Amino acid sequence: xxxxxxxxxxxxxxxxxxxxxxxxxxxxxxxxxxxxxxxxxxxxxxxxxxxxxxxxxxxxxxxxxxxxxxxxxxxxxxxxxxxxxxxxxxxxxxxxxxxxxxxxxxxxxxxxxxxxxxxxxxxxxxxxxxxxxxxxxxxxxxxxxxxxxxxxxxxxxxxxxxxxxxxxxxxxxxxxxxxxxxxxxxxxxxxxxxxxxxxxxxxxxxxxxxxxxxxxxxxxxxxxxxxxxxxxxxxxxxxxxxxxxxxxxxxxxxxxxxxxxxxxxxxxxxxxxxxxxxxxxxxxxxxxxxxxxxxxxxxxxxxxxxxxxxx
Amino acid sequence: xxxxxxxxxxxxxxxxxxxxxxxxxxxxxxxxxxxxxxxxxxxxxxxxxxxxxxxxxxxxxxxxxxxxxxxxxxxxxxxxxxxxxxxxxxxxxxxxxxxxxxxxxxxxxxxxxxxxxxxxxxxxxxxxxxxxxxxxxxxxxxxxxxxxxxxxxxxxxxxxxxxxxxxxxxxxxxxxxxxxxxxxxxxxxxxxxxxxxxxxxxxxxxxxxxxxxxxxxxxxxxxxxxxxxxxxxxxxxxxxxxxxxxxxxxxxxxxxxxxxxxxxxxxxxxxxxxxxxxxxxxxxxxxxxxxxxxxxxxxxxxxxxxxxxxxxxxxxxxxxxxxxxxxxxxxxxxxxxxxxxxx
Numbered sequence: 001x002x003x004x005x006x007x008x009x010x011x012x013x014x015x016x017x018x019x020x021x022x023x024x025x026x027x028x029x030x031x032x033x034x035x036x037x038x039x040x041x042x043x044x045x046x047x048x049x050x051x052x053x054x055x056x057x058x059x060x061x062x063x064x065x066x067x068x069x070x071x072x073x074x075x076x077x078x079x080x081x082x083x084x085x086x087x088x089x090x091x092x093x094x095x096x097x098x099x100x101x102x103x104x105x106x107x108x109x110x111x112x113x114x115x116x117x118x119x120x121x122x123x124x125x126x127x128x129x130x131x132x133x134x135x136x137x138x139x140x141x142x143x144x145x146x147x148x149x150x151x152x153x154x155x156x157x158x159x160x161x162x163x164x165x166x167x168x169x170x171x172x173x174x175x176x177x178x179x180x181x182x183x184x185x186x187x188x189x190x191x192x193x194x195x196x197x198x199x200x201x202x203x204x205x206x207x208x209x210x211x212x213x214x215x216x217x218x219x220x221x222x223x224x225x226x227x228x229x230x231x232x233x234x235x236x237x238x239x240x241x242x243x244x245x246x247x248x249x250x251x252x253x254x255x256x257x258x259x260x261x262x263x264x265x266x267x268x269x270x271x272x273x274x275x276x277x278x279x280x281x282x283x284x285x286x287x288x289x290x291x292x293x294x295x296x297x298x299x300x301x302x303x304x305x306x307x308x309x310x311x
Numbered sequence: 312x313x314x315x316x317x318x319x320x321x322x323x324x325x326x327x328x329x330x331x332x333x334x335x336x337x338x339x340x341x342x343x344x345x346x347x348x349x350x351x352x353x354x355x356x357x358x359x360x361x362x363x364x365x366x367x368x369x370x371x372x373x374x375x376x377x378x379x380x381x382x383x384x385x386x387x388x389x390x391x392x393x394x395x396x397x398x399x400x401x402x403x404x405x406x407x408x409x410x411x412x413x414x415x416x417x418x419x420x421x422x423x424x425x426x427x428x429x430x431x432x433x434x435x436x437x438x439x440x441x442x443x444x445x446x447x448x449x450x451x452x453x454x455x456x457x458x459x460x461x462x463x464x465x466x467x468x469x470x471x472x473x474x475x476x477x478x479x480x481x482x483x484x485x486x487x488x489x490x491x492x493x494x495x496x497x498x499x500x501x502x503x504x505x506x507x508x509x510x511x512x513x514x515x516x517x518x519x520x521x522x523x524x525x526x527x528x529x530x531x532x533x534x535x536x537x538x539x540x541x542x543x544x545x546x547x548x549x550x551x552x553x554x555x556x557x558x559x560x561x562x563x564x565x566x567x568x569x570x571x572x573x574x575x576x577x578x579x580x581x582x583x584x585x586x587x588x589x590x591x592x593x594x595x596x597x598x599x600x601x602x603x604x605x606x607x608x609x610x611x612x613x614x615x616x617x618x619x620x621x622x623x624x625x626x627x628x629x630x631x632x633x634x635x636x637x638x639x640x641x642x643x644x645x646x647x648x649x650x651x652x653x654x
Contacts (some may be wrong), residue, residue: 010492018504128381131641135633137584139591139607140626143614147622151615247499251588255611266592269503277507281500289495 004293009063011285015278016062017055024051030274031075071279076271081279084264089283090166092260096249098176099183100238107188108234111195112227115203118196126192134189138248142182142255149178164259179256186248187241194237198230205229232303239295242288379645385638392632396450405431405444434620437609438598445601446624452602454632456517457583463521464582465575468528473559473567475529476536487533490526498523499588506594516595520585528574535567569643576640580633587629603629 028045029037071081157174250262268276433442475486505519587604589595596602603625610621
């Protein structure tokens with residue numbers, strides 16, 4: 001827990017210090033936007049934001065602000081960054097949650113299937129396929145899906161309208177399906193590959209040999225003994241994949257014009273809107289770290305060896 | 312609260328694709344650590360690590376290609392792509408400084424507008440550049456950045472990880488906490504932050520991408536070092552008065568070289584993908600320079616017009632190269648895994 005807080009603080013410091021390399025003038029211009037940046041306004045902004053103060057004073061002030069969910073004002077959209085994120089965040093959480101669920105539902109049985117048929121043609125085919133999916137970057141897959149399903153066949157909607165509420169997106173299969181599938185494909189490959197090797201490892205363990213020696217059938221060995229133990233590392237994998245998923249969401253949201261945190265970040269980055277980039281980076285990181293922490297806790301709950309060791 | 316992600320019994324993870332097996336590869340180097348899985352009477356083959364000379368790694372690589380067909384496919388793809396990108400421009404001359412504008416329908420030619428046809432086999436892009444020539448040029452950038460960034464990441468990570476693992480104690484703890492901190496940030500977001508800050512060119516992109524990717528080899532090598540530093544030959548060097556520097560550079564890193572090479576192969580693929588992602592967001596390589604990701608990005612807006620040649624060639628190149636690097640890396644790793652081979 002303490003470590004997670006330290007990690008979050010560390011990220012905050014890194015991002016803040018990185019941006020303070022830009023120098024007070026540039027930061028003030030970025031906050032004001034290019035049109036309003038008269039020399040007087042720049043000087044006033046530097047003073048108001050405390051960019052002329054020592055870095056630790058600025059840092060303390062920034063931490064205080066961020067703890068109060070005050071992320072400054074977007075130069076492009078002229079709205080508080082917190083307001084923008086309040087709209088965008090639930091949509092991103094919906095996308096990430098739905099796609100991760102989909103990925104798990106597809107990947108776990110796939111991994112087991114590959115182990116059962118290991119070193120047979122179907123294993124090689126699935127392994128090659130998962131390589132291709134792994135190598136297929138989300139932007140490419142997204143475009144291809146749009147070309148085939150949205151433009152050629154008109155089954156799904158190619159973009160999400162920014163005015164849609166979270167609930168409207170969640171209940172509209174024509175809008176959510178393609179982004180969800182694209183983001184899921186990013187992790188399905190790694191999840192199933194991991195599940196495959198995790199199963200292989202589990203099958204090499206003593207308890208599996210014991211179960212076989214006691215006459216357990218192949219199905220029972222696979223699902224009662226190996227599968228359940230192979231699942232435990234998947235929890236860790238899920239926690240460790242969160243940064244990848246968050247990064248993937250940025251791309252997927254850009255491809256599909258999905259109005260979440262990622263689109264907010266990239267648009268801000270292209271427009272040099274520093275407060276938004278800092279805000280979304282910090283919030284996304286904090287959420288990712290929190291997710292990893294949750295995975296750690298779940299891991300401890302799922303694995304009796306850790307559960308009992310801590311008593 | 313048990314922090315299991317970094318020091319606990321969870322597998323030493325790098326990237327999700329190959330985490331477990333790489334962890335297995337670690338223990339696979341030391342047959343005495345897994346006595347139950349090695350069948351009695353079958354001595355574990357002295358794999359790349361134990362012999363410790365650079366000769367063994369070449370023998371290992373040689374054997375991989377005899378045994379593994381996917382590895383051969385991967386090497387062939389890489390070879391063809393390298394020839395295509397770096398030698399192709401000498402055969403296929405396309406003036407990347409000149410813009411080819413063609414009338415919407417020129418009578419008597421199959422080339423209409425941007426559409427593929429002579430003199431441009433893959434058509435022209437939105438700015439009037441020949442796509443086939445652009446593909447070679449973009450490939451040069453993608454491959455150069457990928458290889459160089461992987462080299463940067465590997466060198467940084469190996470030294471960092473070896474020092475942390477070898478020195479141990481509080482320095483190790485601090486160094487690894489730093490790695491954890493950086494690892495829990497979605498790296499694409501950090502890439503975006505850097506791109507906003509520096510408006511980078513090719514050289515800076517290499518440093519940024521490599522500078523963010525060194526975390527994986529650092530973790531890997533640190534774990535490897537932790538097991539290697541207790542070995543007899545390291546103790547022997549110590550007894551003979553060898554310095555810490557000598558142990559790290561002459562004994563620990565050479566013995567970890569198999570793991571390092573495997574990781575470096577994956578690093579190249581990841582770096583190419585990272586560059587393409589950044590360029591796709593229009594934050595990477597800027598016009599008039601190009602890379603495959605930027606070509607994709609340029610074609611995205613025209614997907615609905617059916618301009619497939621703006622998307623598919625560049626996309627196929629990315630996928631092929633990344634798949635090829637993964638094939639090679641996977642084959643190398645499999646050959647390191649004594650446990651899996653003997654099953």
